[in-house]
Amino acid sequence: MFGKGILTGLGITFRHIVDSFAADRRRGFGKNRYLPEGKEHTGPVPGWITVQYPEEKLQLPENFRFYPVLIKDDETGADWCTACGICARVCPPQCIWIVRAKKDDGKPEPRPEQFFIDTTICMQCGYCAEYCPFDAIKMDHRYEYSTLERTVSGIHDKERLTVFQSYYAQTHPRAAAAEKAVRDEKEAKKAKGGRASKEEKPAAAPAAH
Numbered sequence: 421m422f423g424k425g426i427l428t429g430l431g432i433t434f435r436h437i438v439d440s441f442a443a444d445r446r447r448g449f450g451k452n453r454y455l456p457e458g459k460e461h462t463g464p465v466p467g468w469i470t471v472q473y474p475e476e477k478l479q480l481p482e483n484f485r486f487y488p489v490l491i492k493d494d495e496t497g498a499d500w501c502t503a504c505g506i507c508a509r510v511c512p513p514q515c516i517w518i519v520r521a522k523k524d525d526g527k528p529e530p531r532p533e534q535f536f537i538d539t540t541i542c543m544q545c546g547y548c549a550e551y552c553p554f555d556a557i558k559m560d561h562r563y564e565y566s567t568l569e570r571t572v573s574g575i576h577d578k579e580r581l582t583v584f585q586s587y588y589a590q591t592h593p594r595a596a597a598a599e600k601a602v603r604d605e606k607e608a609k610k611a612k613g614g615r616a617s618k619e620e621k622p623a624a625a626p627a628a629h
């Protein structure tokens with residue numbers, strides 16, 4: 421039939437309109453329209469979702485990503501970053517600069533003295549976070565970075581980039597738990613391997629006379 425596709429499309433649109441209305445009605449017209457902080461949410465919010473931004477904000481899905489942040493340890497305050505440089509190498513627009521720390525004798529230390537990301541170039545691809553072997557760089561949820569100039573404020577330095585691991589665990593509970601499980605497993609294997617190799621170590625040969 422001529423125009424059948426148009427009618428089907430209109431039917432789908434109409435069904436979504438009715439579904440939105442029904443979803444809002446179930447919650448009591450406007451009540452709980454915006455998901456409360458911390459409630460698990462991975463998809464679009466059903467119902468009428470016109471949001472009076474910036475006064476009202478929707479809870480973001482965990483996988484939402486904006487600029488990267490660097491992770492520091494909650495207990496020690498130490499950077500998890502070892503300044504290995506992998507993130508800088510894989511970054512497609514090359515917007516990461518790392519200055520490795522040095523000891524007094526000039527030898528390199530496995531931590532960054534400085535770390536910069538040019539957010540005017542960063543395309544939020546998430547490669548840096550994906551390739552970091554130490555879970556030390558993660559994609560953040562914060563997205564309000566508008567400024568009146570686009571030079572200095574676009575360069576995020578180490579201080580601005582760094583957040584506590586507990587902050588990341590709060591914004592990305594599932595990913596943080598999964599990554600912790602992998603780290604714990606690795607640690608357990610390492611500890612077991614260490615013990616096994618000590619136990620398996622052959623006794624010293626008796627001295628020859």
Ligand code: SF4
Nearest residue numbers: 501502504505507552
């Ligand atoms: S953030 Fe990760 S990949 Fe980048 S330098 Fe630090 S440890 Fe290496």
Ligand code: SF4
Nearest residue numbers: 511542543545546548
């Ligand atoms: S998110 Fe992508 S573009 Fe941005 S710093 Fe990481 S690797 Fe580079």
